Amino acid sequence: MYLNCKTYFSYRYGTFTTEELVKAGAAIGAEALALTNINCTADAWDFYEFCIQQGIRPVLGAEVRNEDTFCYLLLAKNLDGFAAINRFLSEHLQTKAPFPQRPRLKAEHVRIIYGMETAAPGALRPGDLDEHELIGVRPSEVNKLYGKNTTGGKFVIRNPVSFQAPPADDNSRDRNQKNESYRLHRLLRAIDKNTLLTRQQPEDIAAADEFFHTQEQLTAVFAHHPTLITRTKEVMDTCDLSLDFSTDKTLQTYTGSKKEDRKLLRQKALEGFRYRYEARADALERVEKELGIIDQMGFNAFFLITWDVIRYAQSRGFYYVGRGSGANSIVAYCLQITDVDPMELNLYFERFLNPKRSSPPDFDIDFSWKDRDEVMQYVFTKYGSERVALLGMFSTFQRNATIRELGKVCGLPKPEIDALVDSPKAPLKEDRYQRGIQHYSERMINFPNHGSVHPGGMLISEKPMYTYTVVELPPKGLPAAQIDLFLAEKINLFKLDLLSQRGLGHIKDCIELVRQNKGVSIDIHDVETFKHDPLVAARIRKADSIGCFYIESPGMRQLLQKLRCDDYLTLVAASSIIRPGVAQSGMMRQYIHRFHHPAAIEYLHPKLEELLKETFGVMVYQEDVIKVAHYFAGLDLGEADVLRRAMSGKYRGNDRFRAIRDRFFEGCKAKGYEEALSAEVWRQMESFAGFSFSKAHSASFAVESYQSLYLKTYYPMEFMVAVINNFGGFYRTEVYFHELKGTGATVLPPCVNEGSYETSIKGSTVITGFNHVQGLEEKLVKTLLAERAHNGIFTDVGDLVDRVAITPEQMNLLIRIGALRFTGKRKKELLWEATFLYKKKQRQPAGVALFREQPARWQLPDLAEHPLDDAYDEMELLGFPLTNVWALADVDLEAFKTTSDLPACLGQTVTMIGYLVITKQARTQKGESMMFGTFFDKRGDWVDTVHFPASLARFPFQGNGFYVFTGKVIEEFGVYSVDVNAMRKQGLKGRSIL
Structure with a gap:
C-alpha cells in the first residue's frame, strides 16, 4: 500500500527520520514500505536495514521531480533496478537536464508510477503505458476514477507519506491543517523557497493528508475499486531487493588477480623493508605477520591502491604525509605510505587492522592544497569514473542558523531574531511566533539541509558506484556519492582519505625557495x-x-x-x-x-x-x-x-x-x-x-x-615567506610578517619592477606580493607581470600607463602601496603625475602613437610628507603596517614592563602594553565567559594573558590594536602569564604628528 514514502532526506520537505518512518510503518502493520525520496537515495541502505529489523519488506526507489513538479515514482524490482534508478538520477542531476516526461528504463528491473494527471486528456493514457508503467491514485483522487476502467491493470494506490499523522484522538474537521508535523513541513518548504509562510503557494507544499493512512482506511476509501488494492500489493510483492552488507564492496583487485595482488604487495613490502631497515629480524617478522593478516582479511588491493596513489604523487614531485591509524602498519611504512616507524614507537598494528575488527581500515594521506586535486583526478582516471566517487556528507540544520531561517519565513524583524539567537534561555514575550520558532527549531536540529562532500574521502568500488548510490556533481567538479561515511561503512565500502593542508604547502614551497635563493x-x-x-x-x-x-x-x-x-x-x-x-x-x-x-x-x-x-x-x-x-x-x-x-x-x-x-x-x-x-x-x-x-x-x-621546525631553524626567511604565500596557519597574515621581520629580513612593499603576485625573496630582501593589496585586481597584476616579462621593466609612470591598460583607481592603489618607488619620486608627486597623464590621455585622439612622446616636465610645490603616511597606507591597503608597528602607539613605551621582566615579578602587579595577536574564548565551570589573550610586547616578544569573567565584563576586547593592561604575574610549570584586572585600548598617533 505504501509505495511513496519520504524521509527528511527529501531535503526541506520530509519530516521523518529514516528510523521513525520505518517504525511508523510498523506501527500500522505495513508489510512492505517503499522509500521514494525526492531525486535522492541517500538513506536507502539505512532504510533497508531498519525494515529488515522490523520484519518489513524494503522497497527502494525515488520520487522524480523537475523543481516542484511531480514526474513519477521509480521502484526497483531488484538490485539491478536500484542501480538503474541511481544511474538515471545521476545523469540528470550531473548535467542538470530536466527529467523526461517518460523515462526509458527496463521493464524487468524498474516499475514506473505516474500521477493521476497522466490519465488526463492530452497526457499519456492507460492504454499507452507499457507493462511496467502504472498510474498512482491518491486517496483524495478516488472520485476521479468515476467512469474509468480500473480493471485494466494500470491503476494502483499511491498514498504519499511526507510527515507524521495528526494525533489519533483529534477528530476535528481541520485536524490535518492543525497537524504539527504538517506545520513543520510548511516551514521547511518556506525555508527552501525563501518566502514568507503567509505567501506560500499551494504548489509549494504537500497536501495536508500526506501521512500514513491505515490499511483499513485505504480499503474503505477504495472499497469500490478492489482491484487497485490487489494490484498495489502485487506491485510491492514483485519488488524484491537484497544486499549482503558483510561483503567487501571496495575494488577487489589491483592487478586483476588476487593471487598477483598478494605477490606484488609482498614484493613491494620487502623492497621497502630493505630501504627502511636494511636487515632487522624483529622488523622482518612483523612485516610477515602483517602481510598474513592483510591477505587473510582481503586487503591486498586496498594497500596496493594506496601505494599506487603515493607512487603517482612521488612521480609528480608532490609532497605528502601519511597519517592516522594507517601509520600503525609497518607494511605501510615500507611502502612509503607513511614516514612513521611503528617499531620505534611500538605501535599496534591491531589499532589499524585486526582479524576481529568489524570496521574497515582507512589511510589518511595529506597533500598540499595545491596538489591534492590533481591526485584525486588521477584516481578517477586510473580506476574509472563509474567506480570512483568522492564520499558524500550532509550539512544539517543547527540551532542558531535554524532560528534565523524560521524567523525570516515568519516575518520577524532582525532585532527579534538576534535576541532569540543570542539569548536562548531568555523569557519570551507573549508571541506565538517566537514560541513556535523555539519549538520547531528544536525539532529541526540535525535534519539534513543539503548534500555536501567529505573533506577528502574517496570511494573505489568493485561494481559501478550506481549499485549503491546516486552520484552527483558538486561545484568542485568531481563526482560525489550521496552516501556518507557511516552508510559507506555499513555496506562495507571502504574509503581512502586524500586530504589537503596548508602546512605541506609551507614545506614544499620552502624547499623550492631555499633551492632558488640559496642553491x-x-x-x-x-x-x-x-x-x-x-x-x-x-x-x-x-x-x-x-x-x-x-x-x-x-x-x-x-x-x-x-x-x-x-x-x-x-x-x-x-x-x-x-x-x-x-x-x-x-x-x-x-x-x-x-x-x-x-x-x-x-x-x-x-x-x-x-x-x-x-x-x-x-x-x-x-x-x-x-x-x-x-x-x-x-x-x-x-x-x-x-x-x-x-x-x-x-x-x-x-x-x-x-x-x-x-x-x-x-x-x-x-x-x-x-x-x-x-x-x-x-x-x-x-x-x-x-x-x-x-x-x-x-x-x-x-x-x-x-620538518617545519628544521626549515624554520636553518632557513627562517624562506620558511616564513612560504607560510605567507600559503595563507595558512593559526594566525592572521600580519603575525607571519612580524616573524619574518624578526629573522633579519628586509621586508619591502610590492614593486612593479621587482615584485611578484606572491611574496618573493632574494638574498635577505623580501618583496611583499601584490596578492596582499586589498582592492587590487588579480587580472591587472598578471597582465602587468606578463608585460614586464615580455618587454622589460618600466621606466616611469608614463611608461606604465602606455604599456598596461590600468584604471586611475588601480594606479592610485599601486602608488599608495609604494609599488612605483623605483621612480625615485614621492607618493604625492606620483599621484599628481598620474592624474595629469590620465587627463592628457582623455584629450588625445583615438589611435596608436608611432613614437612615445617625451614625458612632460613641471614644477610641483613642496608637498608635505609625514613619517606615518606609509604605515597608514599599508594598514588601509594590506590590513597591517610593514613598517614598525610600535611607531604608531600614542604612548610612552618606556613606562611598561616587557615579557622578559615577568619571572622577576612573579606574584606582583605589573602594567604592560601589548599589540593583540589573538584571543580565545572559554567558559568557566559555572558557564561564564572568559578569555585568553596573546600579545606582542614592545620588544616583539610574546605574552599571554588571562581574563576572568569579572575582568572581561568590565574591560572587554575591542578588536585588533594596542592594549595597556594591568594584572598579577602568575606561573604554571615554568610558563608565565598575566592575570588581567584592568585593560584599555590604546589609540594610534595621528598623521599630523611630524
Missing part, C-alpha cells in the same frame, strides 16, 4: 637527523614554533614549554593531549604534573603501571584504551577496538556498546578487581577516549612538525 637541496624525509639536531631541539624547548604545523597555537606553545619538550616522544604525546576535550577533562594538567613529579605517581593497579608507565599513568593515546581493555579487562582486540570506537561517539547509546561495556566489567570481575577500581578505570577511559588521537596519528603530526 641548497633539502632531503625533507631525513626526519631521523631532524629529531637529533640540537638547534631544532632548542627551538622546540623555547616553543619558537610560529608557522610550524600543529605546534604554533598559544595553547600548544605553552604546553611545549610546560613539558620542557625537546624530543620526539614528548612531542608525540603533546600532539595528543592538546586535544580540546583532554584539557577540559583535566587529563592534560594531570599529565603535566606527573611529567614533573614521576616519583610521586600512584598507579591504580600494578597492571596499569606496566601498561601506562610511558605516559605516566595517563591514557594519552587511543592505543592506551585498547591496551587497558585488552590486557587489564581481558577483552579481545576486536572488542577493545569496538569499545574505543564506541567511546569516540560512533556507537554511544548503541546496544552493541552497552554489551561491550558489560563485557568490560565482567572481565574485570573475573580478574578479581574491586568494583570501585573497575569503575574508576572505566571513567578514565570514557573521559579520554573520545578526544584522543591514535599514537600513530600523533606521531605523523610530530614528524611534520619536525
Whole structure:
C-alpha cells in the first residue's frame, strides 16, 4: 500500500527520520514500505536495514521531480533496478537536464508510477503505458476514477507519506491543517523557497493528508475499486531487493588477480623493508605477520591502491604525509605510505587492522592544497569514473542558523531574531511566533539541509558506484556519492582519505625557495637527523614554533614549554593531549604534573603501571584504551577496538556498546578487581577516549612538525615567506610578517619592477606580493607581470600607463602601496603625475602613437610628507603596517614592563602594553565567559594573558590594536602569564604628528 514514502532526506520537505518512518510503518502493520525520496537515495541502505529489523519488506526507489513538479515514482524490482534508478538520477542531476516526461528504463528491473494527471486528456493514457508503467491514485483522487476502467491493470494506490499523522484522538474537521508535523513541513518548504509562510503557494507544499493512512482506511476509501488494492500489493510483492552488507564492496583487485595482488604487495613490502631497515629480524617478522593478516582479511588491493596513489604523487614531485591509524602498519611504512616507524614507537598494528575488527581500515594521506586535486583526478582516471566517487556528507540544520531561517519565513524583524539567537534561555514575550520558532527549531536540529562532500574521502568500488548510490556533481567538479561515511561503512565500502593542508604547502614551497635563493637541496624525509639536531631541539624547548604545523597555537606553545619538550616522544604525546576535550577533562594538567613529579605517581593497579608507565599513568593515546581493555579487562582486540570506537561517539547509546561495556566489567570481575577500581578505570577511559588521537596519528603530526621546525631553524626567511604565500596557519597574515621581520629580513612593499603576485625573496630582501593589496585586481597584476616579462621593466609612470591598460583607481592603489618607488619620486608627486597623464590621455585622439612622446616636465610645490603616511597606507591597503608597528602607539613605551621582566615579578602587579595577536574564548565551570589573550610586547616578544569573567565584563576586547593592561604575574610549570584586572585600548598617533 505504501509505495511513496519520504524521509527528511527529501531535503526541506520530509519530516521523518529514516528510523521513525520505518517504525511508523510498523506501527500500522505495513508489510512492505517503499522509500521514494525526492531525486535522492541517500538513506536507502539505512532504510533497508531498519525494515529488515522490523520484519518489513524494503522497497527502494525515488520520487522524480523537475523543481516542484511531480514526474513519477521509480521502484526497483531488484538490485539491478536500484542501480538503474541511481544511474538515471545521476545523469540528470550531473548535467542538470530536466527529467523526461517518460523515462526509458527496463521493464524487468524498474516499475514506473505516474500521477493521476497522466490519465488526463492530452497526457499519456492507460492504454499507452507499457507493462511496467502504472498510474498512482491518491486517496483524495478516488472520485476521479468515476467512469474509468480500473480493471485494466494500470491503476494502483499511491498514498504519499511526507510527515507524521495528526494525533489519533483529534477528530476535528481541520485536524490535518492543525497537524504539527504538517506545520513543520510548511516551514521547511518556506525555508527552501525563501518566502514568507503567509505567501506560500499551494504548489509549494504537500497536501495536508500526506501521512500514513491505515490499511483499513485505504480499503474503505477504495472499497469500490478492489482491484487497485490487489494490484498495489502485487506491485510491492514483485519488488524484491537484497544486499549482503558483510561483503567487501571496495575494488577487489589491483592487478586483476588476487593471487598477483598478494605477490606484488609482498614484493613491494620487502623492497621497502630493505630501504627502511636494511636487515632487522624483529622488523622482518612483523612485516610477515602483517602481510598474513592483510591477505587473510582481503586487503591486498586496498594497500596496493594506496601505494599506487603515493607512487603517482612521488612521480609528480608532490609532497605528502601519511597519517592516522594507517601509520600503525609497518607494511605501510615500507611502502612509503607513511614516514612513521611503528617499531620505534611500538605501535599496534591491531589499532589499524585486526582479524576481529568489524570496521574497515582507512589511510589518511595529506597533500598540499595545491596538489591534492590533481591526485584525486588521477584516481578517477586510473580506476574509472563509474567506480570512483568522492564520499558524500550532509550539512544539517543547527540551532542558531535554524532560528534565523524560521524567523525570516515568519516575518520577524532582525532585532527579534538576534535576541532569540543570542539569548536562548531568555523569557519570551507573549508571541506565538517566537514560541513556535523555539519549538520547531528544536525539532529541526540535525535534519539534513543539503548534500555536501567529505573533506577528502574517496570511494573505489568493485561494481559501478550506481549499485549503491546516486552520484552527483558538486561545484568542485568531481563526482560525489550521496552516501556518507557511516552508510559507506555499513555496506562495507571502504574509503581512502586524500586530504589537503596548508602546512605541506609551507614545506614544499620552502624547499623550492631555499633551492632558488640559496642553491641548497633539502632531503625533507631525513626526519631521523631532524629529531637529533640540537638547534631544532632548542627551538622546540623555547616553543619558537610560529608557522610550524600543529605546534604554533598559544595553547600548544605553552604546553611545549610546560613539558620542557625537546624530543620526539614528548612531542608525540603533546600532539595528543592538546586535544580540546583532554584539557577540559583535566587529563592534560594531570599529565603535566606527573611529567614533573614521576616519583610521586600512584598507579591504580600494578597492571596499569606496566601498561601506562610511558605516559605516566595517563591514557594519552587511543592505543592506551585498547591496551587497558585488552590486557587489564581481558577483552579481545576486536572488542577493545569496538569499545574505543564506541567511546569516540560512533556507537554511544548503541546496544552493541552497552554489551561491550558489560563485557568490560565482567572481565574485570573475573580478574578479581574491586568494583570501585573497575569503575574508576572505566571513567578514565570514557573521559579520554573520545578526544584522543591514535599514537600513530600523533606521531605523523610530530614528524611534520619536525620538518617545519628544521626549515624554520636553518632557513627562517624562506620558511616564513612560504607560510605567507600559503595563507595558512593559526594566525592572521600580519603575525607571519612580524616573524619574518624578526629573522633579519628586509621586508619591502610590492614593486612593479621587482615584485611578484606572491611574496618573493632574494638574498635577505623580501618583496611583499601584490596578492596582499586589498582592492587590487588579480587580472591587472598578471597582465602587468606578463608585460614586464615580455618587454622589460618600466621606466616611469608614463611608461606604465602606455604599456598596461590600468584604471586611475588601480594606479592610485599601486602608488599608495609604494609599488612605483623605483621612480625615485614621492607618493604625492606620483599621484599628481598620474592624474595629469590620465587627463592628457582623455584629450588625445583615438589611435596608436608611432613614437612615445617625451614625458612632460613641471614644477610641483613642496608637498608635505609625514613619517606615518606609509604605515597608514599599508594598514588601509594590506590590513597591517610593514613598517614598525610600535611607531604608531600614542604612548610612552618606556613606562611598561616587557615579557622578559615577568619571572622577576612573579606574584606582583605589573602594567604592560601589548599589540593583540589573538584571543580565545572559554567558559568557566559555572558557564561564564572568559578569555585568553596573546600579545606582542614592545620588544616583539610574546605574552599571554588571562581574563576572568569579572575582568572581561568590565574591560572587554575591542578588536585588533594596542592594549595597556594591568594584572598579577602568575606561573604554571615554568610558563608565565598575566592575570588581567584592568585593560584599555590604546589609540594610534595621528598623521599630523611630524
